[in-house]
Amino acid sequence: MILRGLISGRRTARLALTVMVFSAVAFVARAQTPQAFFERSTLTGSGNTISATNVPVVISGVTVYVNVTMQFNVDHNGNLTLSSGYPQVVAAPNLLSASFKAGTYVGPSSIANGNAIVTVDGPGVTNGGATTWSLSATTGADKCTYPSSATWYVGPIASNPMAARLTKVGITSTAWSYGVSSGSGCVDSNNWISGTLIGVSQTGNSITIASFTSAYLGNSDASAPVAQMTYTLKP
Secondary structure, three states: OOOHHHHHHHHHHHHHHHHHEEEEEHEEEHHHEEEEHHOOOOEEEEEEEEEEEEEEEEEEEEEEEEEEEEEEEEEOOOEEOOOOOOOEEEEOOOOOOOOOOOOOEEEOOOOOOEEEEEEEEEEEEOOOOOEEEEEEEOOOOOOOOOOEEEEEEEOOOHOOHHHHHHHOOOOOOOOOOEEEEEEOOOOOOOOOOOOOEEEEEOOOOEEEEOOOHHHOOOOEOOOOOOOOEEEOOOO
């Protein structure tokens, strides 16, 4: 009876192990199913053509980016069919992100109680494989952040929307990615006025936003930062 129980126990254990192995294989197979995420791409339309730029395609846990062009024929009944030779799929240019990380960041204690909290979103796609990033304050009305919102661009200075302002004051450093902020709701926000020229950089889990514009300078830009704030990514 004891021997029969041991044999039965071993068979049960082997069966359980077999089920676990097949379940694990099935899970991996499902997890590695190739998939495209058009909702994360930039979609544009012109005439009978739809273009999807920087479509993420996940293959075995690795993400690659492609550009997809689809052209349609329209018959007399208004039915749409893909034109011959479409869709056309090509590898997308490498995105320039400067290692920025999206997420929720915590700053130093504000002039009110508590810490300033901001959310960084990106990357968005612009011309030439460059990217856009944005920051928005997520603290309550009783707190303030410097700045309260901002947008910056990663790519060559010459193609940056702030290029004229950067050139005017002689800013050429590539240590920053430049953009503009909407100001701050804080009491002492003279270095974070609406339309402030900013530079943004990321080191590890810390992101620093520098102001190059000040009300103390007559709302003019400067060639060096006049103030800066550093935020740390929340775990």
